Amino acid sequence: MSRYALHELLELHEMAAFKTVCMTKNKTMKALVSDDALKQILEQDIETSTRQLKELGGLMSSALSPEVNT
Numbered sequence: 001m002s003r004y005a006l007h008e009l010l011e012l013h014e015m016a017a018f019k020t021v022c023m024t025k026n027k028t029m030k031a032l033v034s035d036d037a038l039k040q041i042l043e044q045d046i047e048t049s050t051r052q053l054k055e056l057g058g059l060m061s062s063a064l065s066p067e068v069n070t
Helices: 006-032 036-062
Strands: none
Touching: 006 036
16 A cells, blocks of 8 residues: 555656656756856756656655565
């Protein structure tokens, strides 16, 4: 049995999908932007989004894996 309710898993999935879209947009925009300050902001957001997506993936994996009784 999952330790999260179904609506919580769906919300995790929705957040991961949104972060993925935002990160894709930032990566695309970074290649088109000529202002160095804006490029730096986009790069920081890409790094943050990558870390957050890894965390969300870990939460979803642990929520979907069977519980281990120790």
